[in-house]
Amino acid sequence: MKTKNSCVLKKALINLLSFSSLTILCTLFFTAFFPVSQADAFQAELKPASIRQGDAFLLRVTGLNRSIEPSAMLNKKPLRFSSCGEGCFVAIGAVDLNARAGVYRIPLKIGQHKSILRLRVLKGRFETIHLTLPEEKVSPVPEDIDRIKREAGLLTSIWEIDSERLMEGGFVFPLENPLSTPFGTKRIINKETVSIHRGLDIKGKEGEDIHASNRGRVVLTEELFFGGNTLILDHGHGIFTVYMHLSGFNVGLGDLVSKNDVIGFVGSSGRSSGPHLHFGVKVTGMNINPVSITRLRL
Numbered sequence: 001m002k003t004k005n006s007c008v009l010k011k012a013l014i015n016l017l018s019f020s021s022l023t024i025l026c027t028l029f030f031t032a033f034f035p036v037s038q039a040d041a042f043q044a045e046l047k048p049a050s051i052r053q054g055d056a057f058l059l060r061v062t063g064l065n066r067s068i069e070p071s072a073m074l075n076k077k078p079l080r081f082s083s084c085g086e087g088c089f090v091a092i093g094a095v096d097l098n099a100r101a102g103v104y105r106i107p108l109k110i111g112q113h114k115s116i117l118r119l120r121v122l123k124g125r126f127e128t129i130h131l132t133l134p135e136e137k138v139s140p141v142p143e144d145i146d147r148i149k150r151e152a153g154l155l156t157s158i159w160e161i162d163s164e165r166l167m168e169g170g171f172v173f174p175l176e177n178p179l180s181t182p183f184g185t186k187r188i189i190n191k192e193t194v195s196i197h198r199g200l201d202i203k204g205k206e207g208e209d210i211h212a213s214n215r216g217r218v219v220l221t222e223e224l225f226f227g228g229n230t231l232i233l234d235h236g237h238g239i240f241t242v243y244m245h246l247s248g249f250n251v252g253l254g255d256l257v258s259k260n261d262v263i264g265f266v267g268s269s270g271r272s273s274g275p276h277l278h279f280g281v282k283v284t285g286m287n288i289n290p291v292s293i294t295r296l297r298l
């Protein structure tokens with residue numbers, strides 16, 4: 001009986017050891033090192049590999065001996081790679097605020113090599129706040145509805161612009177002040193109208209300088225119904241930053257601006273209750289938490 005028990009134990013231990021070794025081997029193979037052939041090995045990593053709903057991440061491929069551009073897909077949409085030096089390619093990806101939490105598969109292809117990376121998406125920590133506003137600030141009058149529709153169409157056409165990469169290095173905050181309303185906050189106005197905050201509010205004084213978050217081209221300087229004086233920068237590869245409620249612009253449509261250039265001034269234009277900057281980030285049509293893009297080491 002004793003011998004039988006110890007034999008069962010031994011077997012279980014062997015099974016456990018081989019399972020662990022297999023798990024370690026699989027992990028290494030899928031997330032870290034890809035020995036394609038002796039002449040062509042590389043590393044691929046997701047940074048971070050675990051994000052929250054509405055966050056951006058980086059996919060970086062390094063150590064390629066040849067300059068073959070990788071291709072990768074997330075939710076059937078291609079990620080846009082650009083060179084980050086010899087044998088190095090990097091892409092910014094993101095998941096929508098409403099994306100389901102769970103593990104997402106990212107198929108990666110480099111030449112003949114194919115593999116799968118796994119991105120973990122956790123539920124976002126979004127607050128709910130209740131606001132009371134005068135009814136005329138909540139429900140637009142009929143003549144404003146046409147204007148709102150026209151402006152929504154204009155914005156949609158901007159998100160479709162597909163230009164070459166203009167951004168250089170990481171994204172910075174346009175205003176170094178404390179934050180007020182975070183990204184993803186659910187606002188229940190007058191107990192019934194629900195609005196999701198798809199950007200980040202940064203405190204500011206009337207007339208304070210607003211800086212470009214990265215190098216980019218000015219693709220909009222207009223007064224919009226909700227956003228007031230709104231400025232949009234195109235950073236290339238489907239990435240845009242949005243600056244709303246400005247008191248004035250310091251650049252013109254079509255200008256190419258460098259990171260940190262003063263592009264406009266804090267104000268309270270449009271649907272705003274006081275001077276502040278609404279800072280938004282779009283990645284291939286999705287509204288992304290601006291904090292997450294400033295954390296990426298590009």
Ligand SMILES: [Zn+2]
Nearest residue numbers: 199200201278
């Ligand atoms: Zn806002």
